[in-house]
Amino acid sequence: MEKIYDQFDIDTIEKLAGIIKKNELSELTISDGDKKITIKGKKSVPPMPMPMPVPMMSGAAPVQAAPSIENTLAASEASMAEEVSGKIVKSPIVGTFYSAPSPDKPPFVKTGDEVKKGDVIMIIESMKLMNEIQSDFDGVVEQILVSDGQAVEFDQPIMVIK
DSSP, X not given: OOEETTTEEHHHHHHHXXXXXXXXXXXXXXXXXXXXXXXXXXXXXXXXXXXXXXXXXXXXXXXXXXXXXXXXXXXXXXXXXXXXXXXXXXXXXXXXXXXXXXXXXXXXXXXXXEEOTTOEEEEEEXXXXXEEEEOSSOEEEEEEOSOTTXXXXXXXXXXXXX
C-alpha cells in the first residue's frame, strides 16, 4: 500500500473523505499518538429559512389579524365595569401588590371594610420602594381583584369600592 506522509495510507484517507461527504461535515481531524490528519470538506452554508406562505383564496375575505392585547384588555375592562357596580381603584404604577404593611401584620383593608378618602388601602412595591396607595373614594370595599404578592401593571384594576 502507498503511504502518504509516512503516517496514513490512501485507503484511510479515502474512508475519512467518504465520512465527511456522507455526513456533510466541513472538517474532520483524527489523531493517534504522534499521527494526526485533518481533512476538510466543502463548507456547507446552512439553508436560509423559508418564509411561511400566506394562503390566498380567491374570492375569500382577507384573514383578520388577532386582536391586540390593548383591545382585549379594554374589552375586558369594559365588561368588568358593566358587571361591577362601584368605583374601581386602579394601580397608579407598575409593581407588586401587597395588602399589608408586612407579612406578619393584618391587611390594610378586607372585603366588607369601610374606607374613607385618604385611607391607605394597599402598598405597591416598585423599584425596591414601598408606595402606600390611598383611597380616592369613601365607601365599602366590595371586591379585591388581585392577590397578595401579585405583579400589577399601570392602570390595572385592583379593587372595587362601593
